[in-house]
Amino acid sequence: xxxxxxxxxxxxxxxxxxxxxxxxxxxxxxxxxxxxxxxxxxxxxxxxxxxxxxxxxxxxxxxxxxxxxxxxxxxxxxxxxxxxxxxxxxxxxxxxxxxxxxxxxxxxxxxxxxxxxxxxxxxxxxxxxxxxxxxxxxxxxxxxxxxxxxxxxxxxxxxxxxxxxxxxxxxxxxxxxxxxxxxxxxxxxxxxxxxxxxxxxxxxxxxxxxxxxxxxxxxxxxxxxxxxxxxxxxxxxxxxxxxxxxxxxxxxxxxxxxxxxxxxxxxxxxxxxxxxxxxxxxxxxxxxxxxxxxxxxxxxxxxxxxxxx
Amino acid sequence: xxxxxxxxxxxxxxxxxxxxxxxxxxxxxxxxxxxxxxxxxxxxxxxxxxxxxxxxxxxxxxxxxxxxxxxxxxxxxxxxxxxxxxxxxxxxxxxxxxxxxxxxxxxxxxxxxxxxxxxxxxxxxxxxxxxxxxxxxxxxxxxxxxxxxxxxxxxxxxxxxxxxxxxxxxxxxxxxxxxxxxxxxxxxxxxxxxxxxxxxxxxxxxxxxxxxxxxxxxxxxxxxxxxxxxxxxxxxxxxxxxxxxxxxxxxxxxxxxxxxxxxxxxxxxxxxxxxxxxxxxxxxxxxxxxxxxxxxxxxxxxxxxxxxxxxxxxxxxxxxxxxxxxxxxxxxxxxxxxxxxxxxxxxxxxxxxxxxxxxxxxxxxxxxxxxxxxxxxxxxxxxxxxxxxxxxxxxxxxxxxxxxxxxxxx
Numbered sequence: 001x002x003x004x005x006x007x008x009x010x011x012x013x014x015x016x017x018x019x020x021x022x023x024x025x026x027x028x029x030x031x032x033x034x035x036x037x038x039x040x041x042x043x044x045x046x047x048x049x050x051x052x053x054x055x056x057x058x059x060x061x062x063x064x065x066x067x068x069x070x071x072x073x074x075x076x077x078x079x080x081x082x083x084x085x086x087x088x089x090x091x092x093x094x095x096x097x098x099x100x101x102x103x104x105x106x107x108x109x110x111x112x113x114x115x116x117x118x119x120x121x122x123x124x125x126x127x128x129x130x131x132x133x134x135x136x137x138x139x140x141x142x143x144x145x146x147x148x149x150x151x152x153x154x155x156x157x158x159x160x161x162x163x164x165x166x167x168x169x170x171x172x173x174x175x176x177x178x179x180x181x182x183x184x185x186x187x188x189x190x191x192x193x194x195x196x197x198x199x200x201x202x203x204x205x206x207x208x209x210x211x212x213x214x215x216x217x218x219x220x221x222x223x224x225x226x227x228x229x230x231x232x233x234x235x236x237x238x239x240x241x242x243x244x245x246x247x248x249x250x251x252x253x254x255x256x257x258x259x260x261x262x263x264x265x266x267x268x269x270x271x272x273x274x275x276x277x278x279x280x281x282x283x284x285x286x287x288x289x290x291x292x293x294x295x296x297x298x299x300x301x302x303x304x305x306x307x308x309x
Numbered sequence: 310x311x312x313x314x315x316x317x318x319x320x321x322x323x324x325x326x327x328x329x330x331x332x333x334x335x336x337x338x339x340x341x342x343x344x345x346x347x348x349x350x351x352x353x354x355x356x357x358x359x360x361x362x363x364x365x366x367x368x369x370x371x372x373x374x375x376x377x378x379x380x381x382x383x384x385x386x387x388x389x390x391x392x393x394x395x396x397x398x399x400x401x402x403x404x405x406x407x408x409x410x411x412x413x414x415x416x417x418x419x420x421x422x423x424x425x426x427x428x429x430x431x432x433x434x435x436x437x438x439x440x441x442x443x444x445x446x447x448x449x450x451x452x453x454x455x456x457x458x459x460x461x462x463x464x465x466x467x468x469x470x471x472x473x474x475x476x477x478x479x480x481x482x483x484x485x486x487x488x489x490x491x492x493x494x495x496x497x498x499x500x501x502x503x504x505x506x507x508x509x510x511x512x513x514x515x516x517x518x519x520x521x522x523x524x525x526x527x528x529x530x531x532x533x534x535x536x537x538x539x540x541x542x543x544x545x546x547x548x549x550x551x552x553x554x555x556x557x558x559x560x561x562x563x564x565x566x567x568x569x570x571x572x573x574x575x576x577x578x579x580x581x582x583x584x585x586x587x588x589x590x591x592x593x594x595x596x597x598x599x600x601x602x603x604x605x606x607x608x609x610x611x612x613x614x615x616x617x618x619x620x621x622x623x624x625x626x627x628x629x630x631x632x633x634x635x636x637x638x639x640x641x642x643x644x645x646x647x648x649x650x651x652x653x654x655x656x657x658x659x660x661x662x663x664x665x666x667x668x669x670x671x672x673x674x675x676x677x678x679x680x681x682x683x684x685x686x687x688x689x690x691x692x693x694x695x696x697x698x699x700x701x702x703x704x705x706x707x708x709x710x711x712x713x714x715x716x717x718x719x
Contacts, residue, residue, distance in 0.1 A: 039494050053330045059345045086326045098701040104494050105440050106704045109657055113696025120690040125331035132343055279513045286502040293499050294487045
């Protein structure tokens with residue numbers, strides 16, 4: 001019984017770090033949905049591309065150059081964000097803008113096509129097999145409760161995930177709240193036509209949303225690549241669906257909702273893996289998605305959507 | 310013109326950024342180390358192509374604009390004179406395998422399986438307008454129903470077939486009941502989630518489904534109770550070739566499977582053609598076009614959607630049982646999302662709701678990859694690209710069905 005508290009602490013820590021990744025990706029889903037009402041099915045692939053760009057950058061720098069570790073991680077993040085930003089922009093221009101205004105299913109099918117394309121694009125370029133990511137951080141903080149009790153270990157890489165995510169979330173919240181672009185994007189999510197009439201370049205806002213979402217997903221990708229140590233071109237699919245679950249859980253269209261949903265999903269999954277069975281953790285995530293959509297499609301913080309004729 | 314050049318220049322730069330980390334800097338694994346090999350020429354070529362392409366964009370797009378309007382549409386209802394033609398086509402389809410090679414008959418069987426699945430999905434996506442991304446889940450239910458019935462109760466194919474269809478339909482019903490209240494894109498994601506859940510359950514229910522290894526040794530279908538093997542599996546039993554007085558040939562099984570697939574596909578085609586002209590079919594189409602109008606006319610959307618969903622699932626179940634019998638083994642690997650996407654792509658490419666289009670697309674998407682095996686690794690890439698391009702240029706599909714309709718001038 002004395003193990004209960006340290007075990008719980010460990011699970012909560014693991015759940016938070018996993019949930020932080022989901023939250024980063026979920027924001028991309030939720031922002032795009034909030035503005036143009038489509039599910040960007042290819043968003044998970046952007047996360048995967050971000051992870052690859054991080055690895056490419058790391059390999060280009062080399063692990064033995066004596067560059068300080070924080071700087072190295074920062075460079076990886078910045079390069080990954082820049083490249084995936086371009087991906088997000090191009091994605092919207094090529095696959096989504098031409099079908100804007102068509103029925104929802106047309107846009108969704110286009111997004112599914114893009115998702116399949118990007119997976120195989122990466123598989124063709126960098127190979128379909130697992131790639132190893134060199135370990136940048138070793139060790140972590142360990143707590144021991146008593147002599148024989150269960151020790152809590154917090155690897156530095158997972159701490160990094162939480163810290164970076166919190167910083168980005170604060171930055172994003174301030175940006176959306178106070179910057180000109182943030183205000184424009186809030187206006188667009190309320191009423192696109194009206195915003196357009198009031199002189200907001202809505203195309204620019206939509207592009208910006210895709211770029212921002214892609215950048216956040218890339219951060220998630222780079223951080224998870226460092227933590228887990230391997231990646232392949234097909235990691236984006238499952239994570240993408242889970243992040244979408246997180247966005248729906250929090251209420252799709254709501255940015256704080258996506259953050260909350262991500263963290264809750266991460267916790268739920270970790271606890272399911274720890275106390276039910278690790279094989280069933282994916283089923284828990286999908287089951288959760290189905291249940292929320294059935295019983296509370298607006299999510300925790302979402303607004304009900306009214307269907308207009 | 311200057312603006313054009315600037316635009317093309319920006320596009321080329323973006324292309325460079327996009328291609329660089331994927332093809333320009335290739336990662337190579339060497340033991341535990343990851344090395345890198347630059348390949349800048351590829352990036353430069355891609356940039357040049359995009360630059361020139363963007364400059365000549367106007368002229369390059371002309372043929373596509375024609376394509377948008379130029380392709381034919383099918384008339385709403387096939388006219389009576391087609392009956393002879395259809396009969397002739399069926400006759401040819403029945404006869405040709407006897408005069409052709411084994412591999413082409415095998416491919417044709419695959420085409421027919423996909424035609425059947427796509428026609429089933431066409432009921433859900435094309436007629437009723439419900440995007441179902443978990444179709445392969447029902448396919449899996451059908452396949453595993455037969456496999457499990459064989460493994461645990463010794464059922465043969467023909468006894469298991471109706472049960473497989475019924476099980477898949479039941480799954481469709483149970484899933485559809487709560488889910489169909491949801492709006493289109495949510496529905497798509499939930500069905501996707503269900504498809505994945507079914508696959509994960511098949512992997513994880515080890516004691517029951519044999520986990521990732523799946524179930525093997527599933528018997529092939531019999532001909533009216535007679536086995537099509539060299540020797541009867543039970544002493545005293547007679548095999549097909551003994552009764553017919555033929556010498557045994559492996560080819561017979563291949564042709565038999567082909568004919569069965571043909572029958573399944575024809576039945577699916579026939580049933581769905583009839584259904585769409587029945588009141589329920591009209592209701593599907595009406596619902597797809599305008600749900601609110603339907604509701605105000607007194608149609609019950611949930612019930613109508615449910616009927617489409619259940620029927621589609623049933624055809625997937627039949628297809629799954631046949632698939633299990635043909636392969637002789639089932640494992641969860643055969644039922645991934647990509648399979649769902651492939652069937653969906655067939656429906657989309659053919660033109661949602663258009664049966665001839667769906668048949669054409671199923672043939673194209675199965676035969677072309679078989680012919681172009683050396684391009685196998687590009688297959689999925691092109692496949693995704695085609696889905697996007699179709700949605701951008703011709704969302705109604707290759708051979709859309711023309712519907713009698715009137716639109717208000719806007």
